[in-house]
Amino acid sequence: xxxxxxxxxxxxxxxxxxxxxxxxxxxxxxxxxxxxxxxxxxxxxxxxxxxxxxxxxxxxxxxx
Amino acid sequence: xxxxxxxxxxxxxxxxxxxxxxxxxxxxxxxxxxxxxxxxxxxxxxxxxxxxxxxxxxxxxxxxxxxxxxxxxxxxxxxxxxxxxxxxxxxxxxxxxxxxxxxxxxxxxxxxxxxxxxxxxxxxxxxxxxxxxxxxxxxxxxxxxxxxxxxxxxxxxxxxxxxxxxxxxxxxxxxxxxxxxxxxxxxxxxxxxxxxxxxxxxxxxxxxxxxxxxxxxxxxxxxxxxxxxxxxxxxxxxxxxxxxxxxxxxxxxxxxxxxxxxxxxxxxxxxxxxxxxxxxxxxxxxxxxxxxxxxxxxxxxxxxxxxxxxxxxxxxxxxxxxxxxxxxxxxxxxxxxxxxxxxxxxxxxxxxxxxxxxxxxxxxxxxxxxxxxxxxxxxxxxxxxxxxxxxxxxxxxxxxxxxxxxxxxxxxxxxxxxxxxxxxxxxxxxxxxxxxxxxxxxxxxxxxxxx
Ligand SMILES: Cc1cc2nc3c(=O)[nH]c(=O)nc-3n(C[C@H](O)[C@H](O)[C@H](O)COP(=O)(O)OP(=O)(O)OC[C@H]3O[C@@H](n4cnc5c(N)ncnc54)[C@H](O)[C@@H]3O)c2cc1C
Ligand code: SF4
Numbered sequence: 008x009x010x011x012x013x014x015x016x017x018x019x020x021x022x023x024x025x026x027x028x029x030x031x032x033x034x035x036x037x038x039x040x041x042x043x044x045x046x047x048x049x050x051x052x053x054x055x056x057x058x059x060x061x062x063x064x065x066x067x068x069x070x071x
Numbered sequence: 072x073x074x075x076x077x078x079x080x081x082x083x084x085x086x087x088x089x090x091x092x093x094x095x096x097x098x099x100x101x102x103x104x105x106x107x108x109x110x111x112x113x114x115x116x117x118x119x120x121x122x123x124x125x126x127x128x129x130x131x132x133x134x135x136x137x138x139x140x141x142x143x144x145x146x147x148x149x150x151x152x153x154x155x156x157x158x159x160x161x162x163x164x165x166x167x168x169x170x171x172x173x174x175x176x177x178x179x180x181x182x183x184x185x186x187x188x189x190x191x192x193x194x195x196x197x198x199x200x201x202x203x204x205x206x207x208x209x210x211x212x213x214x215x216x217x218x219x220x221x222x223x224x225x226x227x228x229x230x231x232x233x234x235x236x237x238x239x240x241x242x243x244x245x246x247x248x249x250x251x252x253x254x255x256x257x258x259x260x261x262x263x264x265x266x267x268x269x270x271x272x273x274x275x276x277x278x279x280x281x282x283x284x285x286x287x288x289x290x291x292x293x294x295x296x297x298x299x300x301x302x303x304x305x306x307x308x309x310x311x312x313x314x315x316x317x318x319x320x321x322x323x324x325x326x327x328x329x330x331x332x333x334x335x336x337x338x339x340x341x342x343x344x345x346x347x348x349x350x351x352x353x354x355x356x357x358x359x360x361x362x363x364x365x366x367x368x369x370x371x372x373x374x375x376x377x378x379x380x381x382x383x384x385x386x387x388x389x390x391x392x393x394x395x396x397x398x399x400x401x402x403x404x405x406x407x408x409x410x411x412x413x414x415x416x417x418x419x420x421x422x423x424x425x426x427x428x429x430x431x432x433x434x435x436x437x438x439x440x441x442x443x444x445x446x447x448x449x450x451x452x453x454x455x456x457x458x459x460x461x462x463x464x465x466x467x468x469x470x471x472x473x474x475x476x477x478x479x480x481x482x483x484x485x486x487x488x489x490x491x492x493x494x495x496x497x498x499x500x501x502x503x504x505x506x507x508x509x510x511x512x513x514x515x516x517x518x519x520x521x522x
Contacts, residue, residue: 016131018116018440019447020396021496038447038492060091060403063084063395063438065114065134 008052009070010045010059018064026061027054040066074100075172076146077409078163080153081179081345082106084114084395085376087134088402089177094143096410096428100174102145105165107180109150110202111135116395118205119243120442124250125213129202153180158353158369175409178349178360178374179402182342182393187235193296195309196336199240208244211335212251230254233312233331235293236339237264239441242277244337246443249284256287256331258314264288269450269486270460273474276467280446289331291318297330309336342393344378359391364432366405373409375401384434385504386453386483396438404433436503446470449495452484452502459508463515464490473498475515482511494519 010030019038023031030051032041047055059067077093079086082104090104106112113132121127140147148165155164156176163171184198197208212232232248234241237259248255261267263274264281278288291314298307314329346356353369355361359380362368366381374381376398380391408430415430441448459477464487466472471489475482483505485498497518501511 016117018442019449019492020438020440021492022396022438024492025496025499033492035491035493038495056095060088060095061396061399063399064116 008047008049008055010042010047010055011068011070012040012042013066013068014039016064017066020063022061022063023058023067026058027051030055031058031067075161075174076101076103077175077177078103078105078171078173079177079179080105080163081181081376081378082108082112082147082149083179083181083376084112084134084398085179085181085378085402085405086177087112088399089179089375089406090143090145092403092406093177093410096407098410102143103148103171103173104145105148105151105153105163107150107152108201108203111137111140111149113202114395115200116440118202119199119240120247122202122205123199123209123212123244123247125209129206132202152348154348156349156351156354156372158351158372161371173371175371175413176373177402177405177409178368178372178378179376179398179405180345180348181377181398182344184338184342185340187293187338187340190296190336190338192306193298193309194305194307195334196296196338198338199244200342208335208337212248212253230334231332232256232335232337233258233333234337234339235259235312236337236341237261237288238339238341239265239268241337241339242281242443243441244339245281245286246284249281249286250444254287255285256289256333257281258289258291258293258312258318258331260290260292262290267455269448269454270457270474270476272460272462272465273448273472273486276465276472277443277446277448279467280444280470284444289314289318291315291329294329296336309333312336342377344380344391346378361389364434365408365430366401366433367408367412371409371412373405375405379405381433384432390453392437392439394437394439397435400435401433404431404435407431408433436499438499446488448486448488450484450486451499452476452482452505453478454484454486457484461512463512464519473515473519475511477508477511478505480508481505482508485515490519 017040112134154167161173184200190196231254234257266274294313294315297311312331344359360374362381364382377393383390411430457476462474464473474486476484
């Protein structure tokens with residue numbers, strides 16, 4: 008799995024961090040998403056897919 | 072006989088989330104997504120922010136590319152309106168003609184902007200709900216939008232925008248229009264902007280932000296519009312908004328006349344759930360489509376997003392949210408519950424032999440945000456309808472605020488602006504379940520003390 012972000016669209020909802028805290032974080036200044044691990048291990052894949060689906064700004068793209 | 076499809080009505084945030092979840096949860100039968108607008112699913116929050124501002128173009132609002140939609144194998148019907156649903160047979164009518172007998176239906180038709188009588192034929196009076204609405208309004212606010220000869224400096228000079236309605240949408244549009252250099256007046260029935268959504272404490276702070284940037288805030292009721300007919304065949308053009316006698320400026324003084332000159336008017340007075348097409352008496356469509364805790368409106372018929380009013384298990388009363396986050400979460404929940412119901416009822420076409428999941432009540436922690444100027448407001452839980460509000464942090468100079476909302480002795484919502492993201496996420500836990508008020512206050516203090 009490979010993750011890309013369109014961080015420019017991020018509304019700083021932080022849902023991705025709640026769902027997959029090992030993969031996503033937020034910048035302290037403005038809450039914009041930060042990618043901690045662009046190619047997370049299999050154990051994280053479900054959480055990442057859930058985060059991508061729930062993100063209210065369609066920021067997170069998951070590539071197989 | 073070909074298998075019956077599951078149909079999702081409404082091709083926006085909630086409908087798209089439902090369609091994707093149906094596929095991810097194993098629905099291999101036909102899947103129809105019906106959307107009245109001609110556009111591929113797009114996101115609405117940027118309409119009153121980046122799109123209106125001109126910073127983003129429509130492509131950026133697209134929720135999925137065509138390549139991302141392809142694997143869903145959708146029968147995608149854009150520019151198509153559902154006009155009826157027979158609940159007993161789960162049969163949809165499309166555009167008043169075609170019948171579509173379905174295995175299940177997810178209704179995600181959202182809400183439509185409310186308008187004022189007599190405005191539909193007036194040039195210059197706008198609403199802001201769809202991409203087409205936003206592009207039309209942007210056309211008037213940005214350079215070259217107003218043809219020469221309408222009494223306005225061509226090329227983006229200062230023009231007068233009157234916004235009717237001082238809710239969240241009106242305030243966001245006011246901020247953008249100020250940044251674009253327009254003279255902006257906001258007229259609301261309520262004395263404080265956004266008070267219905269966030270209460271008067273937070274509303275008062277926001278009012279100060281707007282006043283600091285030169286937005287004029289008035290309390291009043293619109294009586295009518297003055298118009299002129301330029302005689303170019305396009306019909307009457309708005310020139311002013313007339314207020315009923317007794318309207319005042321929000322700081323208490325007289326409004327200085329009840330006629331507000333306007334080149335453009337935005338009517339942002341809330342919305343009506345898009346349920347007019349649901350006339351089957353088996354459905355309760357009072358203030359949205361009434362659903363149970365599973366988001367079911369009837370057997371095999373589920374609803375999600377702005378249109379759905381369902382029994383929230385943690386709050387013990389029917390609720391309806393017009394929040395972007397809820398649209399996705401409820402779309403996912405409704406889709407899962409529909410599949411669980413179909414599986415329990417017999418062969419479903421999921422066909423991979425996995426045991427049917429149980430239906431689960433939908434019990435989200437609501438989340439809402441709004442951007443005005445460089446201020447980002449974020450809220451968890453319920454901030455509307457509170458009987459008690461406290462603002463433990465209220466630092467106007469630092470532009471930081473934290474408010475706690477209570478109802479019937481319990482803390483039900485929290486709102487923050489200008490706090491670090493970690494603290495804001497910690498606040499979510501405080502209102503995930505309504506806690507006794509005092510306990511919530513202590514937890515708020517702890518969450519904001521730990522930097
Ligand atoms: C300008 C604007 C700014 C916003 N900003 C924020 C924000 O900052 N934060 C936030 O949390 N929320 C915000 N929201 C709210 C958020 O956008 C909505 O909660 C969300 O879009 C709801 O999604 P939905 O899919 O339920 O409904 P909608 O997005 O309204 O989609 C419903 C779709 O159904 C279609 N439809 C309607 N009737 C029919 C029919 N009979 N047949 C077929 N199709 C039909 C419509 O054309 C529409 O495309 C904003 C909304 C607007 C309009
Ligand atoms: S969930 Fe989406 S919008 Fe929210 S912080 Fe994560 S990437 Fe940004």
